[in-house]
Amino acid sequence: MQEFVQFTLGGVSVGMIYAAIALSLVLIWRGTRILNYSQGGMAMFSAYVALIVINHTGNYWLGFAAALASGLVLGAALERVVVRPVANKPALNAVIVTIGLLILIEGVAGILYGGQFRSFPPAFSITGIKIGSFALGVSWNDVFIAVAVLAAALVLAAVFRYTAVGLRMRATAFSPSVARLLGVRIGRVLTLGWALAGLFGALAGVLVSPSTFLYPNSMDSIFVLGFTAAVIGGLESPAGAIAGGVILGVLLNYVGGYLGSDLVLLFGLVILVLVLMVRPSGLFSTTATRQV
């Protein structure tokens, strides 16, 4: 029983990290119909920025802020320079270009920082919380992970719902041509979408790095699981991305806890394929059909 509670709570915490990656993918997919395969690389790079700032200043929160800022800038810059030219080309071109970005960022990180595993400080204590003698199996840092992603997602939802910028973003996702006719500067909205995606990726990178270590490939497996979470959620809906992340996190934590951590990625692959085969529009989508 105690084990089950521990695996569940731990899964929610890990799942929120997948959710952050999934959110960043959804933000870009809604606006541009591009899946950003470089998201993991961008997150990894922002985490390095955070680590450098933390090591120089000794202040975790300065590093945290620097990572989010670098995520915003990196996302916007990549959209303007590299992604814009392929936006109206065949879908395969965008796939190959963002894969190129991924490996370019990983290569640059390897050149700048070397390939060794670096430890990354957590925001809060990583010793497990206990209620009486009952160990919950999660730490205050795990609670912080869940709260941080949830808070960021709620802010995003509020921006979407209550601000003019959010309305423009929703209009663009709904129908770019109509939005353009109504005077929305589509280009700026798309850049903003990439910037926000960069921010969520950076958040995921900073939050996950204490448990995975930081190295140029450290986000590869986190990214593919975030992608799986986004697919579970249907790739369209931010709420679906969060739910998909939590479901995947909990399921995979059971697999890792009961069957062995080597199997986590393989089960992730199985879940991804099952969802794509059985319900390709995601578990939460409201649209009737969708070509996958």
Next chain:
Amino acid sequence: MTLARHLGLAVLAALVIVLASIKLGSYRDYQLAGVAAYLAAVAGLTVLIGLSGQISLGHGAFMAIGAYAAALLLLHLHWPLEIVFAASVVITAAGGAIVGVAGARLRGPYLAGATLMLAVALPSVADKYPGVFGGDQGLNISITTPAFLGATFPPTRWLLWLTSAATLIALVLLANLARSRVGRSWRAVRDDEVAAALAGLNVARLKILAFVVSAAAAGLGGALLAVVTTSVSPGAFTLALSIGLLTAAVIGGLGSLAGALWGSLVFVFVPTYLTDVASSHGLSSAASSSIPIAAYGVVLIVVMLVFPAGVQGGVRRLLGPVTPAQGPPFSALRRHRPATEHQEEGTR
């Protein structure tokens, strides 16, 4: 006629390789044997993407299946090499069929994501069952030069002959397939699935077949690589390998087997060159080993933005109307869901 031309080209290539292998030193022979191994995999990938219009970011995983199959067969059953190669190809083709069945229902970005996950997830199997796959250390195999060549025959030359022969056979088969009814059907499916289905083609079966053929070629490449490097380990089949194969296919021009040759040459020789240059300029070994990785990225982006038809596309343009171009491999690969269709979906 086509068959005769392909066979003629293969014989010519074999002659060039034999002459070159005698002229070149053993290290160059070894590198060229590597080129031959990667060429088989890149050729399979370029056929998959360029002809059938499906993308795979996980071809390194198929190479891993072929390599481990070959190593295990050699270690435990001691079969002769040609049988081992054939068996590895069959095993990998079966793996390709499984992925293909899943992939036939998926389009572009989804298929790319699923195959990407395959590339990231598969190496963990070797860690899960260290008793079978040797864990992180992998498996070591040894190949002996056949007796009839004499005791003094350089082993790397034999390796080059072996891998080149296998890859040439694969290339001839692929070239004929691309020119056949199947190849034409793949192009039809790539250009317009609905039209292809209306014309009576079985779209799903054709897409699965493309994955099977492509995986088989990658499996052969993996088996050849295992023999060339005399070892198989998870570290050889990283995501970087899968993306490197994609880079090689993109450099050469997707869909072109001749392009696959240019791409494989670049894939083997340029990273070594870049790493050497970087270390001679005083970069640490970790940093210089990252330079080829970054270079793949630059190449993928620049080629896709500037000349998506790749090297072979440029060669075709230079040769002009003598060899009629088959059309840019990408012009027809339209985005299946144009951005302007969102509205329709939202109102449904």
